[in-house]
Amino acid sequence: MKTFYAAVIIGSISACALSTAVAQTAPPAEDPAMKIYRETTPKINDLVHTKLDVRFDYKKRYMYGKEWVTLKPHFYATDSLRLDAQGMDIKNVSIVKAGKNIPLKFTYDSLTINIKLDKVYYNTENYTIYIDYTSKPNELKAQGSAAITDAKGLYFINPDGTEKDKPTQIWTQGETQSSSAWFPTIDKPNQKTTDEIRMTVPKKYVTLSNGRLASQRVNTDGTRTDTWIMDLPHSPYLFMMAVGDFKITKDTWKGKEVSYYLEPKYAPYAKDIFGFTPEVIDFYSKTLGVDYPWNKYSQIVVRDYVSGAMENTTATLHGDYVQATKRELIDAYYSQGRSTIVHELFHQWFGDYVTAESWSNLTVNESFADFSETLWAEHKYGKDAGDAHINDDRQQYLSQPNLKTKDLVRFHYKDKEEVFDAVTYQKGGSILYMLRNYLGNAAFYKGLNIYLKTNAFKNGEAHQLRLAMEEASGRDLNWFFNQWYFGAGHPILGITYKWDDATKTQTVYLNQTQDGNVFTLPLAIDVYAGGKKDRRMFWMRNKVDSLVFHSATKPSLVNVDGDKMLLVKKTDNKSLDEFVFQYFNAPLYLDRFEAITAAAKQQTNAGARKVIIAALNDKYYELQIKAIKAADMTNDDVRNAAQPILINLAQTDPNTLVRAAAITVLGKLKASGNTNLFKAALKSQSYAVQGAALSALGLLNPAEAVALAKTYEKDSEGALTQAILNVYTTGGTDAQYDYVYNAFAEGAPQTQFSIMPKFADFTGRVKDPAQAQKGIKAIADFGVKYKKYGIGPQVVQILTGIKTSRAKLNDTASVAAIDKAVAELQ
Template sequence: MAQQQPKPADPRLKIYRETPAKINDLIHTKLDVRFDYKKAYMYGKEWVTLKPHFYPTDTLRLDAKGMDIKTIAVVKNGKNTPLKFTYDSLSIAIKLDKVYRNNENYTIYIDYTAKPNELKAKGSAAITDAKGLYFINPEGKEKDKPTQIWTQGETEASSAWFPTIDKPSQKTTEEISITVPAKYVTLSNGRLSAQKANADGTRTDTWKQELPHSPYLFMMAVGDFKIYKDKWKNKEVNYYLEPKYAPYAKEIFGFTPEAIQFYSTKLGVDYPWVKYSQIVVRDYVSGAMENTSATLHGEYVQSTPRELIDAYYSQGRSTIVHELFHQWFGDYVTAESWSNLTVNESFADFSETMWAEYKYGKDEGGAHIYDDLQNYLSNPDAKTKDLVRFHYKDKEEVFDVVTYQKGGCILYMLRNYLGEDAFYKGLGIYLKTNAFKNGEAHQLRLALEEASGRDLNWFFNQWYFGAGHPVLDISYKWDEATKTQTVYVNQTQDGDPFILPIAVDVYAGGKKERHKVWLRNKADTLTFAVASKPNLVNVDGDKILAAKKTDKKTLEEFAFQYANAPLYRDRLEAIEAAAPAQGDKNAQKIILAALKDKYYGLRIEAIQAVNMTNDEVRNAAQPVLQSIARSDENTLARAAAISVLGKLKASGQLNLFKEALKNQSYAVQGAALNAIGQIDPAEALKLAKGFEADNKGALTQALIGIYSTSGSDAEWPFVYGKYSELGPQAQFNALQKFADLVGRVQKPEYAQQGINEIKELGVRFKQYVGDYVKGMLNSIKTKREALKDDASAKVADDAIKAIDAK
């Protein structure tokens, strides 16, 4: 067999991504903008004030992507003197009127037109989905979609709507006057300083951001929004929502002032900006964005009270606090370069765990950080990437599971090592020292060292400037003769060992004794003198390590761990060890105990793990599951129990399921409808009709499933309409049942609607699900041929080819 040649490394990975040199510094940016909705143009006038950073200069380069540049002039004594410039569609090189020194400010006037929809990527500029400025339904032609304008600056897309030095290392104050049809609301950074009604039916709003921030954090939004006014201390806290969601503003965002107070207290730095607004827009290109004093959210955070019943600490709520924390870590002190993005995003990620612990309890925090760890560990490429990354192909790649989830786990470890008080004191020092400036990992280290008095070079070298994680193999030996407990910890990852300060808890004789130890070697042997054989040795007793581990405990030891060790991860490890071994009495003990765990997330883990094919387990679990299904305080646990009971297909449970249909939770209703469908499909089909008017989330998925299994052409318009509205993950989850219905509807036009919807999913996400989607389309093709519907079979064949061609 011929030897496979190694894939050549991408040459871009060899480029050192230095912080761009500062030749000129931004000082103040004043903008006057208006819009052409039909053309999707923005007409802008800009007055940008700068000064040389250190060395004298007679040149200025500004980033300006895809614009028409009409005039560039220097402003002196109120007069504009035109300047010579060259423009290559990405940046403007301007010849100044003289040599300026770093004690001299100068102001440049620019008259320009931004054309975001005509923006094309050129050369190495990765701006295909970075238009900066977005016109949503600008002419109002799309039914049920509002007309909006909004911006998205990160990473370097603000320069698609105003010329600037588009680097995070720059900071500038800002004033923006926005002229819009008078019926619309505007939002931007800072305070609304003036509103002026114009004779032509427009209104000009002027916003002033009087504290400096980076250009990528500039924002504006325009549209029909209702404003709910809240406050924190004497500062405005406002929520901008579409009118139909405005009644639920308090339910969606109402905890924001409490979160501002919590973070202000923890950090020792009060919320620094003049106001805090949050706005929800349509068709947003990411999850959310922490624009200074004005966070922009995608529409998924908009929820009705019924949806919020099932939310708990959902993505929406965790995103709200994530973006809020950026107002300190990201906006107040900003990463000096994208290589140092960790000082923005790792902190925002970690803040989600901080809020979970504070608001929902230690178990919720433990679950959140554990999910972070699993997200990182499940990505095989992540272990090759440093947290502070000076080599990358494209800056967008730094926004990944290393910067976010692994970075959050590293801060979780660091807080544990330093202790709560020293850790947060250090964060306060970092923020105060670098206020309204830029920061990087070294400054974070110095601040934490100042607070704690401890050297942290070893920690930062391995976790910030190195890659990977420990892979631990842990085994145990008890020597009865010498009353010695030995623990063997082997680090099996490639490369050098990690230095790991951890706690080892030894449970024996009804007591727990804690030992603080340092692991420093590829193979460490720990010995403990104990009066009697321990019931449990719990390595990493605080469950803080960002590590993958194989822990060779017995099921008896895991049962003791579940009952006695206090943390979320202690109990989860026991449930995971027990799940595949439910023939064992200790495993059964763990699973049955976990069905009644105090934390709903672990109850759900146990519900989903319980082996109902084992008579002994089923007989013990069934009454507990019925109790959970009827009355658990957590709707997601109730839904999970109903789903498990439904798979038993026992007609005796029908009344329980029908009762659950009266619950206000969409999750409970969806699970109940599916469970009825397992026992009596015809009854489920009949009952489903009653939920067509009001359904979201799990209930919508259940309706699609019931109709796809038992319905016909009569149900197609509903199924197709709902399926096409689902997000990509939900569409994938419902794909098999949807494809079944597409295969058997009588009308060819219905089949072809469904085929095209499935094709879009396969084309958009070919890398992840392309082959699976093609398999579904092949199955549909076969079924359409059997129905003598050759036209639809050809559409399915063309769809497969379209996925292959992408």
């Protein structure tokens, strides 16, 4: 699963508000739930085969199900069975004997069915239970989480067709333990079962489930019954169904079906969105030495999904954010949507083929899927792209200090949903990146091959991963797994340098300042001296350590962690001259990133300016953009050198995001001589370029920009829409207010917060009091909705600013509305 954390989303929107809230909140009391050891669920009965026959009541939002579930005792004999079944009506529980259903005694507490079997069964015997039930997901009181915002299991989307421009759909979401909201099962990841799902649906709709579509039967009542069969075992949380008006685009990989299910509007762009999938399947299959293990691979896009995406076996489900036109994809590059596509695909091996035996060991699912994003990036787009992606992962983890006490494999948590965090994802992916570097690619991928083949169609945990890597490499890895998998935190490393010219010795001082245990760190240290690079390997095993070596001349650069692999919060006390040398001589993305960061702070220095100007044409576009944004255009020397380069980039760079960044910086100069450049950029097919150009024109001539923006309203997305909003909120009148209001009211949380300050200014000055009150209510509603994330004080401050403006306009009704809203937020 690729998660979109609700708390993180709001945190990125309002880091200030969150930090303030944290500062004002007393440390929480110790939670007794954190003392509970979360053991792997004992296996009393094993699932063998699950057969479902379901039909849907769109009006009631019910699913009527019949189930035949075959099981066997795991080891010890038993005369009882417990099945998870959340919020259902259970009408019949029977054992199937000679084709007949013999009723059994059972109790049901709305969460589990406890069944008394007809006799004692041994682990040499299978038995089949029949259950007639009704699933009522909309009546289920299920608690979601920041990662997975709802846990109903089964979702009816616009079932009555009353929501304009929204299709009618049904889909399921099983992770973590929500499949038992739509069929009774042992809803634990250490169970595996084959399955058959028979869905009866209106014949106008398409269905999708795991495995192969075995048959379709048209019924006399206007429905159709589709039967899907999954011949290979997988865990219950990976079961899926989807029903709706989808158009299917077919592709293949080695004779296996690869298919894309999209809303009809986006079907023409199916290959643009998903068409690289066979290439990724081929790359992962060759890299892992295990061919894609299932009979087909489908990807489906649904509305109102409760997280990012879900790796259901053979049938990944995506949220609608991945749907885009060919034109929208111009600016995508390795965007969140594309990285999610490869993330979910890698799960078909790590998560589906071999599944974490418990949520405590979720790392063997999600850390690998996170790592796979970097793996694909470096294969498809080059090493800089891979290094940039993994560095983003590191920073996302390191920026959340509350995570430093959490182990990667954690057997203590309040709720299983908490394990879906940046420790499991971004930290875990970064740890695998380090492990690959330490072992070398060949040994690392051989280890993955051993792990997959040894545990195929079964469950795995971190210890099995360690054993596979040790078998492949011949190295003991207990030290690595103990500190990174079964320990918490990360090194905080200070690095200082001393050159002694008299003795021709260079000393490197290393100091770990984190609380708690010292980390063992294998370090590659590159020494650049006399026009040559010499690599020295060093193991840091103490909190304070040092390396001393001789050099004929003073090194131009000593580059600690020369491969830029460590997950570490680092303070590297190099001089500016050393960072300048690093930019032009050290080869990696992070070498250049660090140098640009250092140079950006000292642009009065000639060396720093040389780095910034050179980086405008860096070989990797993200570093170009970093330099473009960092260039201090108030410095005459920087501006004189940078401006002609920026003009060239704005007009000719093949990367649309670089072009847009250059236009944005040129726009801030407010130089009328660039007007024609900006107007020419408005003709681009890139929304990013158009948006930057419109914003730049808005700085030169707000009234003209408002008129231009009007012509783009009906054909705008992304950055262009944002630019229209900026132009309107800055220079618009009442005539443009509804456009801004609708964008705010209908926008995602990030969109809402990003435009809220300017929307508030617009609301404060709009002439029509009714318009103002409409805007005030929208802002207040946002504050109430996300108050639990600590943004209430910020929203109150914004509303107070509107109140001041409305009071100057003698708008007493709006002032009263604000007073009421503020009272609700406090």
